[in-house]
Amino acid sequence: MPGLRIAVANQKGGTGKTTLALNLAAGLQRRGSTLVLDADPQASISQWAALGDDNGHLPAVQAVAQDDVPARIAQGTRGHRYVVVDCPPTLQTATVGDVLNSVDVLLVPIQPSPVDLWASVDITAAVRDSRRHNPRLKAFVVLNQLDSRNALSRSMHEALAELEFPTLRAGLARRAAYRSAAVEGTSVYGLGHRGKAAAREVEALIEELLQS
Ligand SMILES: Nc1ncnc2c1ncn2[C@@H]1O[C@H](COP(=O)(O)OP(=O)(O)OP(=O)(O)O)[C@@H](O)[C@H]1O
Ligand SMILES: [Mg+2]
DSSP: OOEEEEEEESSSTTTHHHHHHHHHHHHHHHOOOOOOEEOTTTTTHHHHHHHHHHHHSSSSEEEOOOGGGHHHHHHHHHSSSSSEEEESOOOOHHHHHHHHHHHSEEEEEEESSSSHHHHHHHHHHHHHHHHHEEEEEEEEEEEEETTTOOOOOHHHHHHHHHHSOOBHHHHOOOOOOHHHHHHSSSSSSGGGGGGGHHHHHHHHHHHHHOOO
C-alpha cells in the first residue's frame, strides 16, 4: 500500500489542528510507521512528544521549518507509511500552498458553529489553487469539539453544504480526554480506560479516511 501524506490546517487559531494531528498520528502509528512533522513555530506537538514516552507507541515527531516542509514530507515518505503535518494557524499562501501541493489529504478541523466555519473559508481558495498543481488533493472538514448532547444546528448543516469540500461523517466530541492526553504527553490511546470513547471516535475517523 502506498504511503499517505496528510496535512492538518486551518488559518483560524485554536480549532483543534494539533489535537487532531497528534491523535490521528497515534492511531495511524498502530497501523504502520508514522511520522509527524511539526510545521508550527509554536512547536506544540514537539513539546507534547518531549513530555511522555507512552511505552514507545508514539509516532516519531520532527520539528520542521516551514520552507522545508515539502522536502521533509518527501523524505518522510521514504521511511514511513504515514506522514502527518501539523500546520500553524496562518494562511501565508506560499507556505500553505507548498504544503497542499505535497500531500494527498488536507483535514480542516472546524468547531461546529457557522461563525467558526466562515472564519475558515479562506482555505477553500488555497485548496482550489493547489488543485491546479495537485489535482488529486482530497480535502475534508473534520468537526471538532462536538457537543454530544446537541445535533448540529440547521444553519451549520447549511453552511457545511455550501463549502467546496465535504465533511467527514466522523468528528471529535468535546472531551476531557483530549486535554488530558496533551497534558500527559500521550494520545487518547495511551490514556487507557479514560481515553476509550475518544479513541473510538479517532478510530472511526481513520477508517473513514483510509476508505475515502
Ligand atoms: N475535542 C476536544 N475536546 C476537548 N478539548 C479540545 C478538543 N480539541 C481541542 N481541544 C483543546 O482546545 C485547545 C486548542 O486545541 P489545539 O491546540 O489542538 O488547536 P490548534 O488549532 O492546534 O491551535 P493553534 O491554532 O494555536 O495551533 C487545546 O487546549 C485543546 O486541548
Ligand atoms: Mg496547533
